[in-house]
Amino acid sequence: MILALDTSGPFVCVVVADEAGSVAVGATGRRPRAHAEEIAPLVSAATAGRGIDRVVVGRGPGSFTGLRVGLAFAQVWGWARALPVTGVCSLDAVAAQDGLVDGWVVTDARRGELFAARYNDGLRIGDPVVAPRAEIADTVAGERVVGDTHLLGDPDRRAVGTTVIDPAGLAVAAARQDPDPSLQPDYLRRPDVTVRADA
Amino acid sequence: MSDEPVVLGIETSCDETGVGIVAGGRLLANTLASSADEHARYGGIVPEIASRAHLAEMLPTVKDACRSSGLALSDIDAVAVTSGPGLAGALLVGVAAAKGLALALDKPLYGVNHLSAHVAVDTLVSGPLPPNSVALLVSGGHSSLLHVRDVVDDIRPMGSTIDDAAGEAYDKVARLLGLPFPGGPPLDAAAADGDPAAIRFPRGLTAPKDQAAHRFDFSFSGLKTAVARWVEQARADGRPVPLADVAASFQEAVADVLVAKAVAACREVGADTLVIGGGVAANSRLRQLAEERCADRGIRLRIPPPDLCTDNGAMVAALGSLVVARGLPPSDARFGADPGMPVTLTVDP
Numbered sequence: 208m209i210l211a212l213d214t215s216g217p218f219v220c221v222v223v224a225d226e227a228g229s230v231a232v233g234a235t236g237r238r239p240r241a242h243a244e245e246i247a248p249l250v251s252a253a254t255a256g257r258g259i260d261r262v263v264v265g266r267g268p269g270s271f272t273g274l275r276v277g278l279a280f281a282q283v284w285g286w287a288r289a290l291p292v293t294g295v296c297s298l299d300a301v302a303a304q305d306g307l308v309d310g311w312v313v314t315d316a317r318r319g320e321l322f323a324a325r326y327n328d329g330l331r332i333g334d335p336v337v338a339p340r341a342e343i344a345d346t347v348a349g350e351r352v353v354g355d356t357h358l359l360g361d362p363d364r365r366a367v368g369t370t371v372i373d374p375a376g377l378a379v380a381a382a383r384q385d386p387d388p389s390l391q392p393d394y395l396r397r398p399d400v401t402v403r404a405d406a
Numbered sequence: 407m408s409d410e411p412v413v414l415g416i417e418t419s420c421d422e423t424g425v426g427i428v429a430g431g432r433l434l435a436n437t438l439a440s441s442a443d444e445h446a447r448y449g450g451i452v453p454e455i456a457s458r459a460h461l462a463e464m465l466p467t468v469k470d471a472c473r474s475s476g477l478a479l480s481d482i483d484a485v486a487v488t489s490g491p492g493l494a495g496a497l498l499v500g501v502a503a504a505k506g507l508a509l510a511l512d513k514p515l516y517g518v519n520h521l522s523a524h525v526a527v528d529t530l531v532s533g534p535l536p537p538n539s540v541a542l543l544v545s546g547g548h549s550s551l552l553h554v555r556d557v558v559d560d561i562r563p564m565g566s567t568i569d570d571a572a573g574e575a576y577d578k579v580a581r582l583l584g585l586p587f588p589g590g591p592p593l594d595a596a597a598a599d600g601d602p603a604a605i606r607f608p609r610g611l612t613a614p615k616d617q618a619a620h621r622f623d624f625s626f627s628g629l630k631t632a633v634a635r636w637v638e639q640a641r642a643d644g645r646p647v648p649l650a651d652v653a654a655s656f657q658e659a660v661a662d663v664l665v666a667k668a669v670a671a672c673r674e675v676g677a678d679t680l681v682i683g684g685g686v687a688a689n690s691r692l693r694q695l696a697e698e699r700c701a702d703r704g705i706r707l708r709i710p711p712p713d714l715c716t717d718n719g720a721m722v723a724a725l726g727s728l729v730v731a732r733g734l735p736p737s738d739a740r741f742g743a744d745p746g747m748p749v750t751l752t753v754d755p
């Protein structure tokens with residue numbers, strides 16, 4: 208069985224699934240941005256009494272702080288249980304849960320920008336990118352788009368709120384072999400240089 | 407659990423990723439990765455850079471500590487982690503890693519106070535702390551005087567800085583003298599050949615009028631400004647800036663006020679032991695002055711070696727070990743990072 212975790216969005220998503228991507232048990236956190244608070248009880252409940260063979264963790268793009276919580280937790284948990292740990296692009300989970308075959312996933316990157324990845328025949332083409340909303344809107348015009356589509360500025364598109372990754376989508380993405388299984392977080396941005404307490 | 411519980415401690419409150427392992431009062435491992443070099447070019451700690459470095463170094467540092475301890479993972483009885491005070495994003499990496507480890511091993515987890523841990527680490531070197539001690543914690547992040555009646559459950563704040571931390575004053579003065587970050591070591595080296603009495607820089611909050619409200623508090627921003635003005639004036643007059651004398655005189659002002667207040671705090675509470683911790687405790691003049699004045703007044707001075715004074719994992723493991731030995735309950739699984747954790751709280755409930 209696979210234990211998969213994602214903390215790239217506002218909520219922790221935890222799922223235990225088989226290698227076909229079928230969910231045995233899954234859960235989503237209750238409080239936004241409470242990744243560190245909620246991750247251990249969710250993983251504890253999901254893994255109780257289940258044999259886990261490998262761990263998959265969302266490496267974003269998404270909340271920097273959230274990603275670090277998920278990656279630090281999953282790496283250490285997996286290592287302590289002598290299990291392989293690999294990363295998965297969080298946008299693949301969004302594509303899977305929305306049944307996207309051809310088109311784009313976009314999610315809120317804040318500061319007027321969006322994260323975006325293109326899919327063809329159900330597979331992601333290249334790495335996700337970050338760019339201003341208007342630029343992404345031009346790129347995806349006329350194609351199917353899932354995720355935070357309300358941020359594209361097109362009044363015809365339904366406002367769906369901030370994308371929440373669900374266990375079913377994460378299970379499918381985790382069961383698939385990611386072409387880049389690395390555990391490097393997809394920050395896609397250089398760090399903000401704000402020196403602490405400097406005058 | 408044996409008589410000597412094995413505790414693994416994780417520290418990520420600032421720019422050091424530290425993992426330590428303690429069995430009873432014995433230090434078995436103390437592994438450190440630092441992002442200090444990455445911050446040097448900015449002249450201060452950049453939180454996002456520190457957080458990224460913590461994630462990159464977390465698992466390798468845990469592995470290294472376990473390997474160098476010679477223990478198996480199954481020998482670990484409990485996990486402790488700094489839950490505060492510190493930088494929120496940095497703390498969260500350690501908290502998440504500690505939760506992963508404790509859950510995977512099915513062991514209790516303690517979210518502990520970073521300041522208490524700075525005091526507790528001294529017990530690894532000098533044994534149990536007498537029941538009525540004073541601690542002076544000085545670094546780039548803290549300047550605190552604490553009344554330590556019991557390091558596990560009775561620490562009361564006596565004073566702290568009202569502006570810059572002591573280490574920050576070093577960093578800022580080093581920068582205006584053209585010395586690298588962090589400023590402590592280069593200033594200490596520059597001061598070695600200087601005259602500490604060459605320039606009389608101000609001692610913050612030591613005037614009679616400050617004694618009512620700020621008797622045990624510190625202020626270093628006036629000192630920093632005084633050094634800046636002095637240097638500007640010298641340059642304006644076309645005089646060469648006597649680096650050694652400025653550094654020695656600045657260092658004297660810092661050490662004088664820190665030691666004077668720490669000794670006064672000992673007298674106030676009747677403590678016969680003073681513990682000094684934090685990165686500034688490595689400063690040679692502070693150590694020397696503290697030794698002299700404590701000896702004069704019959705106060706026992708305890709300063710851990712420099713690698714245990716700066717932030718490290720051993721201090722967290724040391725405090726965790728004392729907490730476990732006392733039989734305190736572990737933290738609730740839902741505790742998070744607490745950037746402003748008060749020193750009166752040793753373990754997150």
Ligand SMILES: [Zn+2]
Pocket residue numbers: 520524545547548684716717
């Ligand atoms: Zn510290």
